[in-house]
Amino acid sequence: xxxxxxxxxxxxxxxxxxxxxxxxxxxxxxxxxxxxxxxxxxxxxxxxxxxxxxxxxxxxxxxxxxxxxxxxxxxxxxxxxxxxxxxxxxxxxxxxxxxxxxxxxxxxxxxxxxxxx
Amino acid sequence: xxxxxxxxxxxxxxxxxxxxxxxxxxxxxxxxxxxxxxxxxxxxxxxxxxxxxxxxxxxxxxxxxxxxxxxxxxxxxxxxxxxxxxxxxxxxxxxxxxxxxxxxxxxxxxxxxxx
Numbered sequence: 001x002x003x004x005x006x007x008x009x010x011x012x013x014x015x016x017x018x019x020x021x022x023x024x025x026x027x028x029x030x031x032x033x034x035x036x037x038x039x040x041x042x043x044x045x046x047x048x049x050x051x052x053x054x055x056x057x058x059x060x061x062x063x064x065x066x067x068x069x070x071x072x073x074x075x076x077x078x079x080x081x082x083x084x085x086x087x088x089x090x091x092x093x094x095x096x097x098x099x100x101x102x103x104x105x106x107x108x109x110x111x112x113x114x115x116x117x
Numbered sequence: 118x119x120x121x122x123x124x125x126x127x128x129x130x131x132x133x134x135x136x137x138x139x140x141x142x143x144x145x146x147x148x149x150x151x152x153x154x155x156x157x158x159x160x161x162x163x164x165x166x167x168x169x170x171x172x173x174x175x176x177x178x179x180x181x182x183x184x185x186x187x188x189x190x191x192x193x194x195x196x197x198x199x200x201x202x203x204x205x206x207x208x209x210x211x212x213x214x215x216x217x218x219x220x221x222x223x224x225x226x227x228x229x230x231x232x
Contacts, residue, residue, distance in 0.1 A: 041225070043121070043207060043223030043226055044160075044207070045119070045223070094216060094217045104175055104216060105221075107160040107161070109159045110159065110160070
């Protein structure tokens with residue numbers, strides 16, 4: 001079975017300061033990991049994904065995440081927060097059992113990021 | 118704008134009723150996914166169709182069913198509705214069959230309220 005835990009339900013930062021959204025995962029096989037963002041009253045948008053290539057993944061809007069197998073973590077970071085980053089962020093795991101890429105997506109509970117001026 | 122459209126945007130209905138949610142994928146996408154987002158359950162994968170055929174099932178209740186039509190649009194049917202079915206229902210589409218290999222593009226969702 002696979003699961004994902006987002007360690008903070010809310011994170012609050014000031015504009016221009018770094019962002020860290022924490023995610024731990026659990027899976028029996030090598031996972032694929034994603035971060036999605038959901039702005040208010042909008043659908044989800046893919047920020048970045050890890051699929052067993054480079055462990056440091058760069059995404060859109062200056063976000064990046066590092067896959068750490070030893071820590072079973074996939075934390076999302078951004079050096080400098082912008083007001084437009086205020087949204088809910090979801091860490092997602094999918095297990096590619098058997099190498100078929102047919103793993104289903106399992107979503108974390110979400111982290112709401114608030115950015116103060 | 119992701120290119121995925123969902124109708125209606127909002128739906129209010131009573132317990133025991135049946136509703137149909139509609140999704141039109143992005144042009145060229147063959148896969149359609151349905152997700153449910155609720156406060157207590159979070160975001161859950163329900164079901165996937167690829168080119169008209171069911172490909173994968175998640176936590177979909179027996180009271181729920183879906184299909185994908187020859188023009189690739191999809192409908193999610195929810196019957197014998199209960200208060201707990203109130204949620205935001207998302208549709209997503211992707212060009213390929215494998216959820217891991219192909220990016221999913223999400224629609225804006227249909228908010229269902231059961232009273």
